[in-house]
Amino acid sequence: MSGNSERGRDQGPITYRDAGVDLRAAESLTGRLADLVNSTRTASSGGAFGSFGGRFHLPAASELVASADGVGTKVLVAARTGVHDTVGEDLVNHCVNDILAEGAEPLFFLDYFACGQLDSDVAYQVIEGVARGCRANRCALLGGETAEMPGVYDPGHYDLAGFIVGRRVFDIPGRSGVRPGDRLVALPSSGLHTNGYSLARMVLFERLGLGPEDPYPQLAGETVGQALLRVHKSYLEPLRVVLEAGAVRALAHITGGGIPGNLSRVLPTDSDAVVHLDSWIPPPLFRVLAAESGLSDSDLYETLNMGIGMIVVVPEDGLDQVLTDTGVGAAGGFACGEITVGDGSVLLLRAE
Amino acid sequence: MSGNSERGRDQGPITYRDAGVDLRAAESLTGRLADLVNSTRTASSGGAFGSFGGRFHLPAASELVASADGVGTKVLVAARTGVHDTVGEDLVNHCVNDILAEGAEPLFFLDYFACGQLDSDVAYQVIEGVARGCRANRCALLGGETAEMPGVYDPGHYDLAGFIVGRRVFDIPGRSGVRPGDRLVALPSSGLHTNGYSLARMVLFERLGLGPEDPYPQLAGETVGQALLRVHKSYLEPLRVVLEAGAVRALAHITGGGIPGNLSRVLPTDSDAVVHLDSWIPPPLFRVLAAESGLSDSDLYETLNMGIGMIVVVPEDGLDQVLTDTGVGAAGGFACGEITVGDGSVLLLRAE
Numbered sequence: 001m002s003g004n005s006e007r008g009r010d011q012g013p014i015t016y017r018d019a020g021v022d023l024r025a026a027e028s029l030t031g032r033l034a035d036l037v038n039s040t041r042t043a044s045s046g047g048a049f050g051s052f053g054g055r056f057h058l059p060a061a062s063e064l065v066a067s068a069d070g071v072g073t074k075v076l077v078a079a080r081t082g083v084h085d086t087v088g089e090d091l092v093n094h095c096v097n098d099i100l101a102e103g104a105e106p107l108f109f110l111d112y113f114a115c116g117q118l119d120s121d122v123a124y125q126v127i128e129g130v131a132r133g134c135r136a137n138r139c140a141l142l143g144g145e146t147a148e149m150p151g152v153y154d155p156g157h158y159d160l161a162g163f164i165v166g167r168r169v170f171d172i173p174g175r176s177g178v179r180p181g182d183r184l185v186a187l188p189s190s191g192l193h194t195n196g197y198s199l200a201r202m203v204l205f206e207r208l209g210l211g212p213e214d215p216y217p218q219l220a221g222e223t224v225g226q227a228l229l230r231v232h233k234s235y236l237e238p239l240r241v242v243l244e245a246g247a248v249r250a251l252a253h254i255t256g257g258g259i260p261g262n263l264s265r266v267l268p269t270d271s272d273a274v275v276h277l278d279s280w281i282p283p284p285l286f287r288v289l290a291a292e293s294g295l296s297d298s299d300l301y302e303t304l305n306m307g308i309g310m311i312v313v314v315p316e317d318g319l320d321q322v323l324t325d326t327g328v329g330a331a332g333g334f335a336c337g338e339i340t341v342g343d344g345s346v347l348l349l350r351a352e
Numbered sequence: 353m354s355g356n357s358e359r360g361r362d363q364g365p366i367t368y369r370d371a372g373v374d375l376r377a378a379e380s381l382t383g384r385l386a387d388l389v390n391s392t393r394t395a396s397s398g399g400a401f402g403s404f405g406g407r408f409h410l411p412a413a414s415e416l417v418a419s420a421d422g423v424g425t426k427v428l429v430a431a432r433t434g435v436h437d438t439v440g441e442d443l444v445n446h447c448v449n450d451i452l453a454e455g456a457e458p459l460f461f462l463d464y465f466a467c468g469q470l471d472s473d474v475a476y477q478v479i480e481g482v483a484r485g486c487r488a489n490r491c492a493l494l495g496g497e498t499a500e501m502p503g504v505y506d507p508g509h510y511d512l513a514g515f516i517v518g519r520r521v522f523d524i525p526g527r528s529g530v531r532p533g534d535r536l537v538a539l540p541s542s543g544l545h546t547n548g549y550s551l552a553r554m555v556l557f558e559r560l561g562l563g564p565e566d567p568y569p570q571l572a573g574e575t576v577g578q579a580l581l582r583v584h585k586s587y588l589e590p591l592r593v594v595l596e597a598g599a600v601r602a603l604a605h606i607t608g609g610g611i612p613g614n615l616s617r618v619l620p621t622d623s624d625a626v627v628h629l630d631s632w633i634p635p636p637l638f639r640v641l642a643a644e645s646g647l648s649d650s651d652l653y654e655t656l657n658m659g660i661g662m663i664v665v666v667p668e669d670g671l672d673q674v675l676t677d678t679g680v681g682a683a684g685g686f687a688c689g690e691i692t693v694g695d696g697s698v699l700l701l702r703a704e
Binding site for chain 2: 055069098142143152159166174253
């Protein structure tokens with residue numbers, strides 16, 4: 001590809017760069033990514049960087065769990081604030097929590113980064129976040145794709161998707177093991193995690209007219225950008241002991257659809273989940289969005305996690321032990337409801 | 353989420369739909385996708401649709417190979433023609449070929465579909481193509497993510513990424529097994545596959561002023577849209593016999609970067625690959641792009657596959673047998689060059 005030719009009015013040659021794609025920038029990025037990928041190596045990951053596929057040695061028969069996800073319009077907050085090294089961590093942690101809910105520990109991860117115009121520094125920062133998330137969750141970054149797609153993404157915009165594969169090591173019965181009498185334990189989220197950003201951006205940027213550098217209303221010392229970019233928590237380590245103890249009936253990762261949309265995914269058709277909204281006070285970050293959006297409780301809790309990132313279903317007689325002996329209480333976990341006889345509904349109750 | 357409220361000037365409630373996200377459309381789509389996913393089930397895939405992660409039972413120790421990819425700006429051609437059910441097949445076949453180059457047969461696949469405004473019919477068609485590709489390659493569609501991201505994607509636009517995991521079953525030494533004297537066998541592509549679309553769109557739509565319904569220049573009975581949307585070939589079945597025979601030193605899947613960019617990925621540092629450009633005539637689809645773009649050979653062959661979708665490196669004494677006995681010749685395969693002593697370069701030679 002000739003890098004310095006230009007498309008002339010005289011119908012001269014068109015190059016791929018003229019068409020908006022810069023293969024040299026991609027090559028330079030690829031070189032820098034090799035170190036990031038190597039930093040995530042685990043004993044089982046292999047294959048040369050730059051090969052057609054990443055290799056992973058699985059030493060025994062395994063039940064694999066896989067999941068694909070994105071970070072929603074949190075990428076627009078990153079683009080607007082110019083802080084690009086956290087959305088990758090969000091992505092990994094989101095994926096880790098999803099497969100954790102199926103009893104799996106991460107093995108490897110791949111990312112897809114697509115943009116309108118490749119800025120190799122931005123791409124590097126994004127993937128640096130992915131690699132950091134992988135290292136923190138002991139997960140190999142086995143490969144990825146960087147795509148420059150003018151016309152699909154505006155210059156300065158990008159999207160990010162992730163794909164994780166894990167191995168089932170924790171015995172979580174899931175929906176079939178959940179029964180009336182079970183208790184719900186909530187674990188705090190760090191912030192919006194990766195959901196509700198379209199709503200939050202509309203409230204903060206449009207309705208309130210704030211910018212990313214403005215102080216977040218009612219949050220001391222934190223800007224709008226910082227509050228919105230708080231990193232999605234991984235619950236792998238906080239839940240490891242309780243999961244190893246076999247004391248968990250099901251896990252609901254609270255993502256798109258909120259508590260109702262995700263808790264329903266682990267409910268048998270003959271049971272309800274009752275969540276006591278008075279059992280916690282949503283952090284100020286959420287209270288501002290609640291007040292300024294004017295949404296009803298049911299709309300709010302379907303859109304935002306409202307301060308809860310994971311709900312753990314435990315047997316009734318195991319509740320105290322889970323909270324005291326397994327570190328779940330120390331990680332901020334608290335009882336927030338129970339399973340009752342019902343029809344598969346999630347009921348959000350508030351004492352009058 | 354209240355579906356019929358609207359954001360008023362009086363600072364009334366904002367709903368998530370007002371913010372451009374329609375959770376109900378997403379739910380309706382999810383219901384329709386369950387059948388598609390079920391149509392791809394294999395003996396090893398499991399887990400309920402709608403769970404946090406898809407499950408896959410691997411019965412023995414395995415060398416896994418994973419890859420992530422997209423289809424580039426071919427998605428813009430799909431959006432412009434309104435034909436959405438082929439890009440998913442492109443995506444699966446692209447991924448299948450990538451892991452095939454590492455000796456792997458597909459096990460399972462996950463997709464990421466992101467759009468500006470969820471049109472559940474479009475999303476369904478796209479994922480229908482993914483499912484068709486999965487069935488054809490005997491690969492379970494284990495999960496996926498559908499994201500509505502107003503502000504990242506324009507209405508009517510979408511992006512599509514795929515993730516594949518396979519198991520190494522074919523003994524392909526790869527780079528370390530390639531040596532001077534080896535021969536190159538080319539397998540025809542069906543068209544552009546998934547690369548060079550920014551260039552092709554610029555030539556056809558902008559320079560030539562054609563629309564998707566116009567006849568493609570020099571192609572009888574095929575429109576621009578049809579020619580550009582020709583499905584990326586999967587080489588899994590055409591190459592199965594020769595791979596099972598252990599007669600392959602390396603495979604180069606010809607994607608972004610063309611023959612030079614991909615053949616170099618399987619070259620040892622002390623060898624060159626010599627490709628004889630006279631050994632085939634690029635199909636008319638490419639000849640039009642070559643003539644109208646005015647690109648040099650070296651630019652052209654780095655941007656487009658020029659009619660070759662996969663290059664197979666075989667030992668010199670195995671060439672005749674590969675072409676005659678393994679079905680590779682019947683699949684259109686032909687000798688296109690050889691490996692020589694060198695420095696890791698790909699040389700495109702044309703007899704004067």
